[in-house]
Amino acid sequence: MIRHKRLALAWTLVVALLLAHQAYLWLGQRIAPDTDILALLPVQQRDPVLQQSFTHMVEASQQRVVVLVGADDWDSAKRAADAYGAVLAHTPSLLQATTLNEQTQADWLAPFRGHSLLLMSAAQERQLQDKPAQFWADSALSALYQPFSGPKLGAWRDDPFGLFAGWVQERAQETPVRPRDGHLFVEGEGKQYVLLPLTLKVPAFSIDAQREVVPLLAQAAEAARKAVPQADVIATGVVLHAAAAGEQAGDEVSTIGIGSLIGIVLLTWFSFRSIKPIALILLSIAIGCAGALSVCWLLFGRVHLLTLVFGASLIGVAQDYGIYFLCNRLNADARLDSVALLKRLLPGLTLTLLAAVIGYAGLALTPFPGLQQMAVFSALGLVFAWLTVVSWFPAVVHGGSLKSGALSQRYGALLSRWPRLTLNKATIGFCTAFVVLAAIGCARLGANDDIRLLQNPPAHLIRDQVRLSKLLDAPTPVQFFLVRGASAEVVLQREELLKQRLDQLIAQHKLSGYQAMSNWVPSLQTQDKRRALVEQKLLKDGGPLSELAAKTGEDAGWVEATRAHLLQNAAPLTVDAFLQTPASEPWRHLWLGPVDGVTASIVALRGLRNADLPLMAQTAGGLQGVQWVDKVGEISSVLGHYRETMAWVVTAAYVLVFVLLFARYRGRTWRVLAPTAAASIATLALLSWSGQDLQLFHVLALMLLLGVGVDYGIFMQEHPSRLDTTPWLTVGLSAANTILSFGLLALSHTPALRAFGLTMLVGIALVWVIVPCFQKGSAEHEAQH
Amino acid sequence: MKRFFLGFCIAVTAIAAQAAAPVARIQSMLAKPSMLCGRFDQTKQLAGMKKPLLSNGRFCVVAGKGVLWRTLQPFPDTLRLTRDEIVHYQGDRVANRLDAKTEPTVRMINSVLFSLLSGDLSQLDALFETEGTADANGWHVVLKARKPELAKAIGAITLEGKAYVRNITIDEASGDRTAIVFSDMKTGDAAMLPEEAALF
Numbered sequence: 001m002i003r004h005k006r007l008a009l010a011w012t013l014v015v016a017l018l019l020a021h022q023a024y025l026w027l028g029q030r031i032a033p034d035t036d037i038l039a040l041l042p043v044q045q046r047d048p049v050l051q052q053s054f055t056h057m058v059e060a061s062q063q064r065v066v067v068l069v070g071a072d073d074w075d076s077a078k079r080a081a082d083a084y085g086a087v088l089a090h091t092p093s094l095l096q097a098t099t100l101n102e103q104t105q106a107d108w109l110a111p112f113r114g115h116s117l118l119l120m121s122a123a124q125e126r127q128l129q130d131k132p133a134q135f136w137a138d139s140a141l142s143a144l145y146q147p148f149s150g151p152k153l154g155a156w157r158d159d160p161f162g163l164f165a166g167w168v169q170e171r172a173q174e175t176p177v178r179p180r181d182g183h184l185f186v187e188g189e190g191k192q193y194v195l196l197p198l199t200l201k202v203p204a205f206s207i208d209a210q211r212e213v214v215p216l217l218a219q220a221a222e223a224a225r226k227a228v229p230q231a232d233v234i235a236t237g238v239v240l241h242a243a244a245a246g247e248q249a250g251d252e253v254s255t256i257g258i259g260s261l262i263g264i265v266l267l268t269w270f271s272f273r274s275i276k277p278i279a280l281i282l283l284s285i286a287i288g289c290a291g292a293l294s295v296c297w298l299l300f301g302r303v304h305l306l307t308l309v310f311g312a313s314l315i316g317v318a319q320d321y322g323i324y325f326l327c328n329r330l331n332a333d334a335r336l337d338s339v340a341l342l343k344r345l346l347p348g349l350t351l352t353l354l355a356a357v358i359g360y361a362g363l364a365l366t367p368f369p370g371l372q373q374m375a376v377f378s379a380l381g382l383v384f385a386w387l388t389v390v391s392w393f394p395a396v397v398h399g400g401s402l403k404s405g406a407l408s409q410r411y412g413a414l415l416s417r418w419p420r421l422t423l424n425k426a427t428i429g430f431c432t433a434f435v436v437l438a439a440i441g442c443a444r445l446g447a448n449d450d451i452r453l454l455q456n457p458p459a460h461l462i463r464d465q466v467r468l469s470k471l472l473d474a475p476t477p478v479q480f481f482l483v484r485g486a487s488a489e490v491v492l493q494r495e496e497l498l499k500q501r502l503d504q505l506i507a508q509h510k511l512s513g514y515q516a517m518s519n520w521v522p523s524l525q526t527q528d529k530r531r532a533l534v535e536q537k538l539l540k541d542g543g544p545l546s547e548l549a550a551k552t553g554e555d556a557g558w559v560e561a562t563r564a565h566l567l568q569n570a571a572p573l574t575v576d577a578f579l580q581t582p583a584s585e586p587w588r589h590l591w592l593g594p595v596d597g598v599t600a601s602i603v604a605l606r607g608l609r610n611a612d613l614p615l616m617a618q619t620a621g622g623l624q625g626v627q628w629v630d631k632v633g634e635i636s637s638v639l640g641h642y643r644e645t646m647a648w649v650v651t652a653a654y655v656l657v658f659v660l661l662f663a664r665y666r667g668r669t670w671r672v673l674a675p676t677a678a679a680s681i682a683t684l685a686l687l688s689w690s691g692q693d694l695q696l697f698h699v700l701a702l703m704l705l706l707g708v709g710v711d712y713g714i715f716m717q718e719h720p721s722r723l724d725t726t727p728w729l730t731v732g733l734s735a736a737n738t739i740l741s742f743g744l745l746a747l748s749h750t751p752a753l754r755a756f757g758l759t760m761l762v763g764i765a766l767v768w769v770i771v772p773c774f775q776k777g778s779a780e781h782e783a784q785h
Numbered sequence: 786m787k788r789f790f791l792g793f794c795i796a797v798t799a800i801a802a803q804a805a806a807p808v809a810r811i812q813s814m815l816a817k818p819s820m821l822c823g824r825f826d827q828t829k830q831l832a833g834m835k836k837p838l839l840s841n842g843r844f845c846v847v848a849g850k851g852v853l854w855r856t857l858q859p860f861p862d863t864l865r866l867t868r869d870e871i872v873h874y875q876g877d878r879v880a881n882r883l884d885a886k887t888e889p890t891v892r893m894i895n896s897v898l899f900s901l902l903s904g905d906l907s908q909l910d911a912l913f914e915t916e917g918t919a920d921a922n923g924w925h926v927v928l929k930a931r932k933p934e935l936a937k938a939i940g941a942i943t944l945e946g947k948a949y950v951r952n953i954t955i956d957e958a959s960g961d962r963t964a965i966v967f968s969d970m971k972t973g974d975a976a977m978l979p980e981e982a983a984l985f
Contacts, residue, residue: 142862142875145840147827147854147955147963155832155959169888178890181911551859553836561833 011391065237070193081194083227210243263740291384318385334400359707412725441685448693475604492523512607676709679766701759823970832960
């Protein structure tokens, strides 16, 4: 008694500390949960260069918001875009428009002039090798006589053969976007669009930022439509996806959490006819959740929103301990002291907690940081709720203070009529049918590890994304070639080898183009080769240059002067020099530079179709230092890998729990575990029969099902007599509540959570229904019948 | 041709401002036929070259369709600019083809050139400041790019004419100078030769 009072006091102290920390978190820190879906994915540790290439690409796109404002004619498009931009101009601290710098635009070619002799399109380089001297003399003459020629790239004699101009045109065609009237212009779908590249000045994953940015963009789109009613506004950006995901999860936290609470309150009322048990159970859940949040925050420094969504379902499990104690108190002799009662219940209660924690420990074994957090959050929540029950409940719930309600009485009476597993024909027949159906179902079960399981953006965001990448012919940031080498020169040479293969794919219309640093800065080897080609094929005496002189009446002196003039512009161009120029700004993300002792770059692809992904992996084959990176495929394969691993972890957990339980139940141990195992197998078979594919999240739910289902087995085995309806009442209350909470999780719009919820819903319902069948009738009990 | 395209590609980036004085009067003098064909004589003086380059040929400006620019002397060379593409023939061989699908500025280049050859100053006003005079005998206009960096690159364009454009002179900042004189201008469907009609 005294010892228990001390425990209750100690726990009061802990809870007081907890309250203080919570007050600090919510009022002082104003914590906001994480919504970055990538935080849920495993950190790639094995290849730092690969990892950095991906972060590099993601970071380059994360803070960008790209908007297209279009109309049937250019003037309307401009008017709509100006109205759109005017709204954003009020808040430059939030979203900054990338202004078209006229100076940069006019001068962007200037840094290349000193190297212009070495810059030419790939087609021209081939023509230099193949075409006769006459071809070059003719085309230079043709350019010479054309009106309006060469106002922009300098005088005719700076580029008589049009090589540099060809290179500039090839570079311009890397994007369909063109400057026009001080705007960026792109055409498509029969409309004229103004491109507005915006930079987000606040982190894309901060909830505050999302709350401000999303309405602002909507307001701007509204303004554009007010200016031009038929205006077409397409907006994309990581921030929009993050906001949609956050909003969805936020809604679900409240639906699931509140729904679950209402269910528990109603059920407890009908069972106990009293407010006190409800208050006590809510108290244990609240302390559980608060404790989990506090410790998680101390451990991780952040909490992911999905952790909270998952944690909302914790309510369904954390109640078990309180319900178990209260049901026993209700049915026990009123004269029995509550502390003594607890002592009697403690072995069962401890086992249920251990079994659940083992279940969650399995989740913590996965390499997904998000799942680890969920596991720690849930296990801690259970420990806190459990300790609250053990420390406080006996002190405040005394014998005779509870009355059973009508619902619990009628429900309790059901137990005596419940079928029981005995060795008879019906049982054997039923079991055989079950084994056959389950075996067929499980054998037919397919698998699905698509990354889209993790996130389910609203249809309009996906549609906008697809339209925008079509209109802009933009490369995907998650699939690209990673090129490595000992030096910048080696990397550029390897890129050029890769590009030869890609050119063939472009010719076969498998790709529309590629972006690579070597498009802008050819390797020194190529630059040398080109210089030699130009000198030999174009500039040497008696070559096209001499013929031009003859045709235009110029003398040998002119040939000499022109050759010298051209050779002045043949200084080798280096990556470092290029990166210093404003022209390199849109391409800097392609160059990773030195990472871990190697130099690396990215070759990004435009117009890539999903069906051709395997072809890209083949393309990299046999090329030294070239690797095909497909983050989407990689995540899917990680999901698949962990689906398989987790299946083994679940099996191992069954063995572990069996060993743990064997110490107490000996020959009856199988009766504790069998309902959960049978329900799990039945759930899998049902999934298969209903045409669903197995995902990682089904397997994770089976793990949790083990933790919860074993509770019911333990409760039933702790009270083997069928006259004692206490465990049956406990299981009923707990299962009904769990189904309420997880049933609501099955309504989630995130496929992963839906799969998780559905598995729990079906699994728990099955365990509930079959758990009494495995109750062993004791001899004394049979005699009384 | 590629150089040609780039010049205009950047030229079209200038922004609009208010119109200059003689434009309305010049507009009223222009005949604006649906089809105009004639002869051109071009004199080009390039930096670093002693002798001017002389060439001549025929041109057609067809409203709603585009421009055909046929150099005949010293060698045949044809440029055809339509709504969707720019095709360059060296003799009969297609030397280059620029499609509006792959090069979105094709349409803008074509409309600017069309305006230039038909003297439609109201269309050019977005790009150029116009200074000039107009009297009963004709008009004279100097076009200066509105953006200083554009003016630096393009220099000045001078147009002269009455019912049609008669002279175009382009003074480039690089020192290259092109003067084009138009003559023998005919309008109506008969103005276009059969071989020209075949190209359009």
